Amino acid sequence: xxxxxLVLLVSSALFCLGLAIVLLRRNAIIMLIGIEVMLxxxxxxxxxxxxxxxxxxxxxxxxxxxxxxxxxxxxxxxGLALILLVYRHFRTIDPGRLPVAHD
Amino acid sequence: xxxxxLISHVxxxxxxxxxxxxxxxxxxxxxxxGGGKAVLAVTAAGLGLALAAVVFGPESGRLLExxxxxxxxxxxxxAVLLALTLGTALFLFPGGEAGGNEGRGAENSALLxxxxxxxxxxxxxxxxxxxxxxxxxxxxxxxxxxxxxAPAGRPAEAxxxxxxxGSVAAAFLLFGFSFIYGATGSIDLRVIAKVLxxxxxxxxxxxxxxxxxxxxxxxxxxxxxxxxxxxVYQSAPAPAAGFIASASKVAGFFIVAKxxxxxxxxxxxxxxxxxFAMGWAPxxxxxxxxSMVVGNLAAxxxxxxxxxxxxxxxxxxxxxxxxxxxxxxxxxxAVLFYSVIYGVASLAAFGVAGCVLRARGADRLEDxxxxxxxxxxxxxxxxxxxxxxxxxxxxVGFFGKFQLFAAALSGGTPxxxxxxxxxxxxxxxxxxxxxxxxxxxxxxxxxxxxxxDAAPTRDxxxxxxxxxxxxxxxxxxxxxPSLVLQPLQRALVQLF
Amino acid sequence: MNLTASGLLFFAFxxxxxxxxxAVALVREPVRAALVGALCFVGVGLLYLxxxxxxxxxxxxxxxxxxxxxxxxxxxxxTRREDAGGETEGGRFAGLRVLGGLGVALALFGALAAxxxxxxxxxxxxxxxxxxxxxxxxxxxxVAGAVPPLILVGVVLTVAxxxxxxxxxxxxxxxx
Numbered sequence: 001x002x003x004x005x006l007v008l009l010v011s012s013a014l015f016c017l018g019l020a021i022v023l024l025r026r027n028a029i030i031m032l033i034g035i036e037v038m039l040x041x042x043x044x045x046x047x048x049x050x051x052x053x054x055x056x057x058x059x060x061x062x063x064x065x066x067x068x069x070x071x072x073x074x075x076x077x078x079g080l081a082l083i084l085l086v087y088r089h090f091r092t093i094d095p096g097r098l099p100v101a102h103d
Numbered sequence: 104x105x106x107x108x109l110i111s112h113v114x115x116x117x118x119x120x121x122x123x124x125x126x127x128x129x130x131x132x133x134x135x136x137g138g139g140k141a142v143l144a145v146t147a148a149g150l151g152l153a154l155a156a157v158v159f160g161p162e163s164g165r166l167l168e169x170x171x172x173x174x175x176x177x178x179x180x181x182a183v184l185l186a187l188t189l190g191t192a193l194f195l196f197p198g199g200e201a202g203g204n205e206g207r208g209a210e211n212s213a214l215l216x217x218x219x220x221x222x223x224x225x226x227x228x229x230x231x232x233x234x235x236x237x238x239x240x241x242x243x244x245x246x247x248x249x250x251x252x253a254p255a256g257r258p259a260e261a262x263x264x265x266x267x268x269g270s271v272a273a274a275f276l277l278f279g280f281s282f283i284y285g286a287t288g289s290i291d292l293r294v295i296a297k298v299l300x301x302x303x304x305x306x307x308x309x310x311x312x313x314x315x316x317x318x319x320x321x322x323x324x325x326x327x328x329x330x331x332x333x334x335v336y337q338s339a340p341a342p343a344a345g346f347i348a349s350a351s352k353v354a355g356f357f358i359v360a361k362x363x364x365x366x367x368x369x370x371x372x373x374x375x376x377x378x379f380a381m382g383w384a385p386x387x388x389x390x391x392x393x394s395m396v397v398g399n400l401a402a403x404x405x406x407x408x409x410x411x412x413x414x415x416x417x418x419x420x421x422x423x424x425x426x427x428x429x430x431x432x433x434x435x436x437a438v439l440f441y442s443v444i445y446g447v448a449s450l451a452a453f454g455v456a457g458c459v460l461r462a463r464g465a466d467r468l469e470d471x472x473x474x475x476x477x478x479x480x481x482x483x484x485x486x487x488x489x490x491x492x493x494x495x496x497x498x499v500g501f502f503g504k505f506q507l508f509a510a511a512l513s514g515g516t517p518x519x520x521x522x523x524x525x526x527x528x529x530x531x532x533x534x535x536x537x538x539x540x541x542x543x544x545x546x547x548x549x550x551x552x553x554x555x556d557a558a559p560t561r562d563x564x565x566x567x568x569x570x571x572x573x574x575x576x577x578x579x580x581x582x583x584p585s586l587v588l589q590p591l592q593r594a595l596v597q598l599f
Numbered sequence: 600m601n602l603t604a605s606g607l608l609f610f611a612f613x614x615x616x617x618x619x620x621x622a623v624a625l626v627r628e629p630v631r632a633a634l635v636g637a638l639c640f641v642g643v644g645l646l647y648l649x650x651x652x653x654x655x656x657x658x659x660x661x662x663x664x665x666x667x668x669x670x671x672x673x674x675x676x677x678t679r680r681e682d683a684g685g686e687t688e689g690g691r692f693a694g695l696r697v698l699g700g701l702g703v704a705l706a707l708f709g710a711l712a713a714x715x716x717x718x719x720x721x722x723x724x725x726x727x728x729x730x731x732x733x734x735x736x737x738x739x740x741x742v743a744g745a746v747p748p749l750i751l752v753g754v755v756l757t758v759a760x761x762x763x764x765x766x767x768x769x770x771x772x773x774x775x
Contacts, residue, residue: 042274082250
């Protein structure tokens with residue numbers, strides 16, 4: 001009774017939610033969570049397509065999701081390192097308060 | 104599957120990876136006093152080995168469902184990327200510019216090589232998984248390179264901005280790939296193309312391609328995904344900016360052209376005037392038009408030369424995407440050819456901008472005053488690079504642009520008005536605009552007197568050599584474009 | 600439409616995930632936002648389990664809830680300052696920004712939903728036979744078909760490590 005369409009609608013909503021977090025929040029760390037939510041939505045898609053896929057023997061979707069979880073973790077680490085760096089210099093992690101290069 | 108066979112097909116990548124690891128080791132061992140000369144020697148040796156592995160390695164092969172693809176085209180572009188990176192590496196070490204991070208040349212160089220490794224993987228694959236991981240590797244290394252030389256202040260802010268734009272773009276790319284996988288059941292571009300040719304296309308496939316296009320648009324800095332570029336180009340150390348503007352962009356265009364034309368030729372649609380059909384072509388046409396207009400008009404207002412180059416780069420993305428809309432063999436050839444010469448010209452321009460920045464501490468237009476007298480070689484190379492970007496004959500930029508626009512006009516039914524005429528007309532107009540701001544720079548360089556108290560601009564021999572090589576490539580290819588065009592043509596024949 | 604137990608579970612997990620995600624967008628206090636973010640990742644892991652990818656569900660919990668969320672909370676605590684105040688309201692254009700952000704997200708969701716609902720082949724049920732992700736098969740796939748990305752992911756993690764370490768090293772130098 002749960003169709004693939006329904007799962008994809010959930011993952012699409014999750015992706016847009018992540019995008020909304022990135023666009024609406026002005027705290028670099030929370031924006032980073034938004035990015036991770038977007039990536040998780042993509043992984044949900046991969047797993048859903050694997051589960052509902054025509055060839056049960058193929059592991060492609062799961063392997064893709066596995067690798068993207070690892071890559072997302074590395075991305076989060078680099079992002080947090082950059083956020084700390086910015087904080088130490090500007091004493092804020094609010095993109096709205098950073099002096100933007102305008103000249 | 105045979106591991107030995109696999110290794111023999113990825114020798115260039117292995118050479119680059121091992122060199123990067125050696126450099127990281129040198130950085131740990133040397134503490135903060137890594138000898139610049141030794142680092143440069145190791146980097147150059149590694150790149151040389153990789154180049155040799157490309158030239159003398161296997162000529163063709165396709166392993167693991169298209170994860171590793173070796174053919175004439177991938178070899179040609181791996182060689183181009185290696186050469187551009189060698190140029191960037193030679194810029195990295197003139198010393199003095201490193202700011203608060205002197206002596207970390209080993210790690211910086213290692214990051215450069217790891218970014219290159221990502222790009223090499225991206226160029227040499229037809230598999231969406233490896234493509235994604237390769238792009239992420241290149242992106243992460245580049246975020247760090249932007250901030251690395253001077254980790255305080257504006258570079259950190261620029262790197263954070265670059266990171267957020269890049270990560271959102273990566274998420275779009277991944278989400279798009281997931282729909283492509285779902286619609287076709289495969290992540291191998293060749294299989295995808297076959298499936299698409301045999302089955303009816305459902306809406307989720309164009310949706311996936313459109314989402315992926317957002318990710319690619321970020322990589323080539325096309326409007327409206329360009330907002331990171333000006334800050335990064337201006338705040339990053341000149342070599343990192345040069346690498347982002349040259350090697351990274353070349354790989355970006357390579358992969359956009361390959362994915363769209365090879366994998367998704369079926370859902371191209373049409374951007375012809377009066378005959379719009381949904382598909383990726385109209386989306387690319389919109390990106391191209393926006394990039395040309397925004398990039399070139401914004402460049403007019405810039406005072407910082409690196410920022411000007413950033414906007415001009417955005418404009419050039421528009422020119423290149425214009426040809427891609429036509430999506431035939433001729434268009435792919437023009438796109439690839441122009442991306443290479445654009446890469447060479449930007450590397451040279453950023454090199455000279457880096458010299459001026461080192462000597463005068465800023466890169467405003469006024470800081471270039473009198474460069475023609477104090478440093479004639481650098482000024483000459485800058486003139487060649489900018490005039491080539493502007494598309495003046497006899498430089499290669501003219502020939503490249505001519506090819507781009509001719510390819511855009513070649514699509515559609517013969518005998519009628521070409522459907523993409525509107526886009527090419529816009530491109531010609533914007534090309535004329537671009538001439539104005541390039542000449543504004545050159546006017547300062549050759550006709551404005553140098554301020555009396557200005558420090559004379561000097562450069563290291565390695566940097567000058569790279570600039571001169573770039574300059575002579577631009578002239579030589581302008582006179583004999585077939586030097587690159589013919590191998591490219593031969594490589595493309597295998598593909599289509 | 601008759602709801603089965605499995606269907607109810609799916610809806611419960613989906614509501615948990617999306618609800619926690621919405622809370623991240625709305626909760627002002629950063630630490631609380633991070634905690635509901637972790638809850639959202641828990642929900643995503645539950646959805647993986649529901650789909651039969653147990654191994655990935657556990658990995659999701661280990662990596663996101665165990666590592667990333669904890670790291671995020673640490674960074675929030677490290678960057679907390681009394682005088683930092685809340686997030687900027689963004690002056691004159693705050694309302695415009697919120698409207699624009701919401702508009703983009705909603706428009707994107709509209710496009711996604713239209714495409715998903717318009718693709719007839721997606722209207723299919725879960726295959727009847729229970730599908731279990733065999734870890735042994737996954738392992739074989741990783742050392743056979745997926746060797747290049749496996750090695751490359753190792754390199755990606757190395758870059759993150761080297762980058763983090765060197766940035767930290769640089770920071771320790773006295774300000775010049």
